[in-house]
Amino acid sequence: MAQVMPNSVLSFQCWLSKAAEWGQTTTLESQQDVCAHLPQLLTFLLQISESLKHMSLNSALARFPAIDQLLKQLCWNPFVxxxxxxxxxLMSCLCCLYSSDPRGPLELKTNDWIQNLLCSLFSGSQYEFHKEWKAITHLGWTTAGYHGKLLKNTIASLISQLKGCQSVSGCSKPRLSAEDIRSISVKCIPIHTLPDVVPLLEALLIYHCPEPIEVLDELFLHTINNSIMWKKIVLSESAVLSLWLRHLPSLENAVLDLFQRLIAIQSKSSGEMERVIKDSFLPQAACHPSIFVIIDGIFRNALLETDGTIKVITIIRLFTRRFIQMYEKDNLQARFPLRTFFPHNSLNLVMALLRQFQGLTPRVCFQHLHSIVQKVKDVDSGIRSHENLFNSWFLLIHFGDWVDVAAEQLLTSEHEISDDLLWLxxxxxxxxxxxxxxxxxxxxxxxxxxSLRKLSSNAVACPVTLQTIHEGKREQMWNFCTMQLIRHLCVTFLLYSSEWHTVAKDCIxxxxxxxxxxxxxxxxxxxxxxxxxxxGMKNEKITKKALELLHDF
Structure with missing residues (x-):
């Protein structure tokens, strides 16, 4: 931590004015202002503390002549x-100023007000602190146990009032007004990471007020969402879902945070990407159409802005796979129909892409791929537009596993090379x-x-031969998109042609x-x-070879 430099005197004066302005934070506006400044105040006090470690008491008081006023104001502020x-x-600052062996009236006086401020951190004055401590001790409690029990009782009371306002029987007069609830949410901000406060956070997030406007404080919603993303707190799925449904910025931040973390993972780590997606709770939340539409909209924009980068396409595919798993997890649970998740696409095409390919015979799989192609072509041949074309392509990216199956069919099927599969x-x-x-x-x-089919049946495995096919004839000059497709076919050939496994590394x-x-x-x-x-389509040879090749990258 760097020491506070001379030009930070202005900052010190600003915080002194701010602390005096806050006072005892009796108004909601003042409480909100305190919460909004907590991170910056923490950074500043840590800098002050670091500087005080390197100063004598005289130097500290000369450098910061109003340090006692600032610390006193802050120690008396319950939100701080x-x-x-x-x-x-605050305690670190006070300890830096405390003299363990006071030698003069200044050090004695300073130690005295430091002791008073330390007491105020608990109750408000030394007298009240000792009085309260004696009463608690008489009851057989420790101060920590007493305050812990008091906090739990207060939270239980607030939760009861929140539930009472939404009871089936109703209340002739709500126990808590919208302003009361907003005030409670503000008060939760500084202490929201305490485990005992979690039930109250969940009750606030699940609470639905008849008022047409949001009753929970904006900073509260942002703070809770950030702590969820950073794993500082763990809330129930229903509470997180309610947070994202009632506060769009929190949902967008959660999706963007997930996207950034996935982009940072290497392409070969699909398993790690799957774990990150699963851990985010977003696939489960996406089972609500309103949330799915927002997530899918962010994916759509990312796809457009990156011109269909492979990493973005992979993220969309993996997320969709996990979403479908969550959607189909419980067949008995009431679910929104799938048409509500893909409103811009043909329902027949959606249902065709949703069909699982595992367990299908090669003939049935081949026929189903042809039906998928026909449905995509039907959309393309209908009202021909860039929007319809993009919507079909975007949907196909969601269910891109069928494209990989098509590549496998082209190279391993006994059928003639299919124009439909090539088209797909x-x-x-x-x-x-x-x-x-x-x-x-x-x-x-x-x-x-x-050429690859001929290699599979006739030729001896030779990396140079495959390289010739991959690079094509000099006069062909394949474009970027075509080269992507050719690489896809060549890698698929290497995986599904066991006689080429011995030279696969060299080919790659x-x-x-x-x-x-x-x-x-x-x-x-x-x-x-x-x-x-x-x-569950286990193929030990293919799996082993894919793992080896990935490891070599």
């Missing part, structure tokens, strides 16, 4: 001392509203599929000469591994 960090910072992959990687570009991509993909090395290519290949490996693990 209610904050655990600030209480410790070309649309996924090149959704632009230009049929000529898509046709070019399909032609390139067909050539690669044909030749395919990933750029960071961009490496990201794409590792993503295909990770999502294949993730899909096989999640659906």
């Amino acid at each position: 001392v209610g904050h655990e960090g600030l209480q410790k910072a 992959l070309a649309f996924y990687y090149n959704p632009c509203n230009d049929n000529q570009e898509r046709i070019k991509t399909m032609i390139a993909a067909r050539e690669v599929c044909t 090395s030749r395919m990933t000469q750029t960071q961009e290519a490496a990201n794409e290949v590792s993503d295909v490996l990770a999502r294949t591994l993730c899909r096989l693990n999640n659906t």
Whole structure:
């Protein structure tokens, strides 16, 4: 911690004025102002404390002549001392000024007012503190036990009043007004991390007032949401859901925080990304359509702003998979129909993409993929517009596992190479509203599929041969989208052709000469591994090889 520099005198004077202005925080406006300044005040007091450690008493009083006034005002402010960090910072400042061996009237006088201020941290005056302590001791309590019990009783009383205002029988006159509830929420801000306060936080968040405006304080909602994200407190799922439903900024902050944490994870760590998504509670909350629409809207914007970056696409796919798991978790529970979650898409297409592919025979899986393609084409051939095209592509990204299954079918199926499956992959990687570009991509993909099928049945495994297919003919000049699709097919070939496993590492090395290519290949490996693990479609050879290749990156 850096020492307070000379130019911070102005800051000291400002805080002195602010402390005097707050007084005993008798008004709601004053209480809100204190809560809004708690983080900055804590930083300032820690700086003051660090400076005092390096000063004698005379130097400290000369440097900060009004230090006694500032500390006194703050020690008497219940909102300041209610904050655990600030209480410790205040005590640290006082201890720095305290003389263990006073040698003169100044040190004796200073020690005296320090003792009084330490007492005020508990009750308000030395006399009252000793009086209260004697009464508590007479009852057989310790001060800590007494105040703990008092806090629990106060919280229980407030919760009872909150529930009473919403009882089925109703109240002719509410026990707590909207202003009362707002005041309670403000008072919770400095002490919200105390375990005993959690039931009151949950009661406040679940409380619904007949008033048309929000009754809980804005800073309270922000503070609680931040503490939930930073794991400082743990609230019930119903309380968190209520928080996000009643306060849109908190939900948006939670989604953006999740997004940033997922982006920071390496592409090959799909399992870690899944754990982070699961731990966020957002997939469960997304089972409420209002929350799903907000989350999906943020995903949509991220997709547009990044031009469909692989990392963003992977996040959308993993989140959707977890959301569907939560949605289908309890078939007996009343649920919103799925059409409410995807209002911009054909319900037939949504239901087709929702079908699980595990357990399907190769023939049924092949037929279902054709039906998916036909439904996407129907949308595209209807009212042709960029919006409809984007909505279909965005939906396909949510359920992108079917695209990976299509790639596997193209390389492993006994059927002829399907134009429909080629179209699906070309649309996924090149959704632009230009049929000529898509046709070019399909032609390139067909050539690669044909060559890979021949390798699988006829040729001896050779990295150079696969590299030739991957790079294509010099005159072809594949575009970026086509190259993504070609890499996808080549990696899938290496995983599903066991005779090529011995040279897969060398093949992958030749395919990933750029960071961009490496990201794409590792993503295909990770999502294949993730899909096989999640659906129970265990294939030990493929799983083992995918793990080895990911480890080598």
